[in-house]
Amino acid sequence: MPDSLLLLFTLFVFGAVLLLLQLFLIPVLGSAAADSRRIRRRLRQLSGDRGEASVSLVREKYLKELSPFERWMDSLAGMDALDIMIEQSGRLFPAYRLVLGSLVLAAVFGLAGWVALHDARAAAALSVLALLAPYAKVARDRRKRLKKFEEQLPEALDIITRALKAGNPFLVALSYAAREMDSPLSDEFSIVFDEINYGRDLADAFRYLLLRVPSVSLMAMSTAILIQRETGGNLSEILDKIARLLRERFVFEREIGVLAAEGRMSAWVLCLMPLFVAGLIQWMNPRYYQEMLATPAGRNLLGVAVVLLLVGMLWISRLVKIEV
Numbered sequence: 001m002p003d004s005l006l007l008l009f010t011l012f013v014f015g016a017v018l019l020l021l022q023l024f025l026i027p028v029l030g031s032a033a034a035d036s037r038r039i040r041r042r043l044r045q046l047s048g049d050r051g052e053a054s055v056s057l058v059r060e061k062y063l064k065e066l067s068p069f070e071r072w073m074d075s076l077a078g079m080d081a082l083d084i085m086i087e088q089s090g091r092l093f094p095a096y097r098l099v100l101g102s103l104v105l106a107a108v109f110g111l112a113g114w115v116a117l118h119d120a121r122a123a124a125a126l127s128v129l130a131l132l133a134p135y136a137k138v139a140r141d142r143r144k145r146l147k148k149f150e151e152q153l154p155e156a157l158d159i160i161t162r163a164l165k166a167g168n169p170f171l172v173a174l175s176y177a178a179r180e181m182d183s184p185l186s187d188e189f190s191i192v193f194d195e196i197n198y199g200r201d202l203a204d205a206f207r208y209l210l211l212r213v214p215s216v217s218l219m220a221m222s223t224a225i226l227i228q229r230e231t232g233g234n235l236s237e238i239l240d241k242i243a244r245l246l247r248e249r250f251v252f253e254r255e256i257g258v259l260a261a262e263g264r265m266s267a268w269v270l271c272l273m274p275l276f277v278a279g280l281i282q283w284m285n286p287r288y289y290q291e292m293l294a295t296p297a298g299r300n301l302l303g304v305a306v307v308l309l310l311v312g313m314l315w316i317s318r319l320v321k322i323e324v
Contacts, residue, residue: 109127
């Protein structure tokens, strides 16, 4: 019975910690997903359905270097969306490698858990955790890369504006920004510069840039550039105003983050308090939960308590989520 209690408590802590992470992951990823859907709708309106199926010239060259078996694996259902996610994270490997790697990790950790603990539920929990870990790493890299890109964009717009005022054409100004800035913005602008030099239309190059970097700020910049290309106007002045607007938006977001910090701290306290109390009671009186767990009704009540706690965590994560 103590082993069963320890296992249940471990799974309880694992589930709670996983949901606690969502207090910070869901708001960011949810906003990014909404921005991605909005950008994809805009791209479909501008260029039909080819935006989803198209990739950059750099990725096309990479795919041509794969073997027939690798290309077949990469063409399976769901790989396209995963490929886009991987490319947005700044990585350059086919999606099937991520899937196969996740399955191998799940098998290894599941087997190790079974050998060490001799418990199917613990082995299954370890297997699921190992299966999700690579996807969580890619999602984390994607989120950090997109955030850094948006932080770099105002400075890049300043470089482009100064180059335009000095009399340089837009493509040369774009190359200046690509050389002066750090990754990831330098990488993406270099891809756009290379694609245009390879013969791709400026509008298409920026549409594919939006697929790789689903950012509302970038969409505002690319839309202004494409509209100016069709109608004319002072592009340097337009980009200068966009840069100022983006900086003001970042300042406002930081102010909102400071104001919401108290709510996030309260969420941490409310979510961790049941775990702390349960662990403290178990430490002070190891036999306290044994009678409850010895009956089916007690185990069912514990399961209901875990579910309600997880639902509460999700609800709190939605309450402290503030979109700007």
